[in-house]
Amino acid sequence: MEPTRQGRATLVDLLDRVLDKGLVINADIIISLAGIPLIAVELRAAVASVETMWEYGLMRDFIGTHPRA
Amino acid sequence: MMTDKGLYIYCLAQGNQEEPLELRGLGGQPVMALLHRGLIAVVEECEAKSIQSEDQKVLADGLLIHQSVVDIAWERYETVLPFSFGMVIRPMDGKTAGENLKGWMERESEELRGKLMRLKSKAEYGVQVIWDPTIVLPKIRHNDKEIQDLEKEIQSKPKGVAYLLERKLAEIIKKRLEEAANVYFKDFYQRIRNCVEEIHVEKVRRENPPKQMIMNLSCLQEKDEVVLLGRELEKIGKIQGFDVRFTGPWPPYSFA
Numbered sequence: 189m190e191p192t193r194q195g196r197a198t199l200v201d202l203l204d205r206v207l208d209k210g211l212v213i214n215a216d217i218i219i220s221l222a223g224i225p226l227i228a229v230e231l232r233a234a235v236a237s238v239e240t241m242w243e244y245g246l247m248r249d250f251i252g253t254h255p256r257a
Numbered sequence: 258m259m260t261d262k263g264l265y266i267y268c269l270a271q272g273n274q275e276e277p278l279e280l281r282g283l284g285g286q287p288v289m290a291l292l293h294r295g296l297i298a299v300v301e302e303c304e305a306k307s308i309q310s311e312d313q314k315v316l317a318d319g320l321l322i323h324q325s326v327v328d329i330a331w332e333r334y335e336t337v338l339p340f341s342f343g344m345v346i347r348p349m350d351g352k353t354a355g356e357n358l359k360g361w362m363e364r365e366s367e368e369l370r371g372k373l374m375r376l377k378s379k380a381e382y383g384v385q386v387i388w389d390p391t392i393v394l395p396k397i398r399h400n401d402k403e404i405q406d407l408e409k410e411i412q413s414k415p416k417g418v419a420y421l422l423e424r425k426l427a428e429i430i431k432k433r434l435e436e437a438a439n440v441y442f443k444d445f446y447q448r449i450r451n452c453v454e455e456i457h458v459e460k461v462r463r464e465n466p467p468k469q470m471i472m473n474l475s476c477l478q479e480k481d482e483v484v485l486l487g488r489e490l491e492k493i494g495k496i497q498g499f500d501v502r503f504t505g506p507w508p509p510y511s512f513a
Contacts, residue, residue, distance in 0.1 A: 189491040191382050191483060191505040200462070201383040201504045205475075206324050209510035210341035211269070217357040219263065219307050221343030230313050231320060 203232055263305030264291075264298075264346040264354040267326045268508070269362075270334035271373050272297040278333070280326060283308075283319040288326055293359045296369060299330045299337075305347040305354065331508045336377045338369065339508040372513065379454065380480040380506030384490065386445055386472040387464055390434050392498030397433050404429060438471045445472055445493055452486040453478045457511050468500075475511035 192198060212220070265282060275292040282288045282301035291298040310316050320342050327339045346354040346361075362369065398404050407429065411422045450456055455477035461470040478486065487503065494501035 189487040189494065189501065189503055191487070191503045193504065193506075197502055198383075198504045201385070201502070202324060202507065203320070204459070204462075205381070205383075205507055205510035206320055206339075206342050208341070209475075209513070210339045211513040212341050213266075213344060213346075213361060215361060217346050217349060217354075217361060219305065219345040219347050221308055231316055233313070 200232065207231065260348050260353045261305060262302050262348070262354060264300040264358055265303045265308070266340050266344050266346060266358070267299040267301070267323060268330050268337040268339045269369060269373070270297045270299065270330060270337045271295060271370070272334055278326075278330065280329060282326055283322040291355060291358065293362045294366065296362050296366065297334065298358055298362065299326065300346075300355075300358070301326075303345060305345065308343045308345060327508050336373055336379075337508050338372055338376070338513045339510050340513075341510075376477075376509050376512060378480055379477050379509060379512075381509045381511055382453075382476045382478060382483060382486070382503065382505035383507070384449060384472070384474040384476055384486075384504075385462075385470055385502040386441075386493060387468050387470050387500045387502070388438070388441070389468050389498045389500075391467045393437065394430065394434065396497075397437055398430075401433060404433070438469075441499075442472055446474075448489050448493070449474060449476065449486065452476075452483075452489050455512060459511075477509060477512050480506055 193202075212218075265284065267282070267288070272290070272292070273295060275290050275297075278288045278290060278299065280288040284301055284303045286301050286303065288299060288301050291300050308316075308319060310319075323342050327337060331337045331339075346358045348354045349357060352360070404426065407422060407426050411419045411426065414422060446456075446458075453476040457475040459473040459475055461473045464470050476486065483505075490501045490503050493499060
């Protein structure tokens with residue numbers, strides 16, 4: 189069995205990581221996202237409505253091929 | 258850099274060059290590599306305020322861009338410490354956001370280097386095991402004398418008594434399923450644990466009934482060295498009534 193980065197269930201798996209995990213800075217130099225739990229719920233719904241990973245791939249192409257001069 | 262600007266932070270890596278990444282970030286600004294004594298912070302200049310939008314689509318796009326930038330930085334630097342979504346460094350006490358970030362990197366330098374070392378060349382993989390209790394239950398019932406006796410008794414009793422016994426039966430079945438899920442969890446956990454370097458148990462997510470997720474793991478392993486894990490998961494996925502999801506490789510969010 190090979191790991192995959194495709195498909196809707198995979199996108200949810202990724203979201204859980206980007207929203208709930210990752211390094212955080214606990215210091216007053218940080219302005220963090222206010223009301224994370226609520227935003228997380230809404231974002232999961234918003235991203236789940238993204239047409240699978242297609243749009244995600246598109247996003248990657250966009251940021252990777254449109255560098256600022 | 259203007260002093261009143263904030264810095265959106267994507268990830269940290271090890272490196273010695275402050276070269277541009279040739280990317281645009283979630284605010285449409287160029288993504289920069291900020292160097293401080295062998296550590297690189299991948300950042301983007303932004304307003305010094307919380308990332309906010311009334312429009313969920315904008316936030317959702319931002320989230321995907323966050324991950325894409327981390328992904329691209331991960332390819333370039335081989336090892337990254339990804340940040341959680343939405344962190345903005347602000348200017349304060351007469352210092353720019355960049356100076357504040359460098360100050361933080363300086364203070365945490367030892368710990369950050371230790372983490373980067375530990376995560377060198379490793380990736381995170383998601384593993385979820387989902388079962389269908391309606392498929393697993395007949396097996397449990399077949400081996401359970403208490404359930405079988407109770408089922409026989411229900412058939413021989415008048416309606417009122419049978420109703421109460423049925424409720425008792427439902428309770429026993431629920432308990433047996435929980436016990437079974439627990440046994441499977443321990444077995445699978447051990448088998449998966451043997452194939453990876455580190456493992457975190459995550460909260461299970463809701464599935465479409467009757468299916469239930471009984472296991473949600475984040476696993477840390479050398480990038481692309483997951484043949485053993487893949488084989489073990491394949492075996493688990495072949496058990497009747499069980500499905501396995503195997504995602505990744507992801508930057509090591511759960512281990513940062």
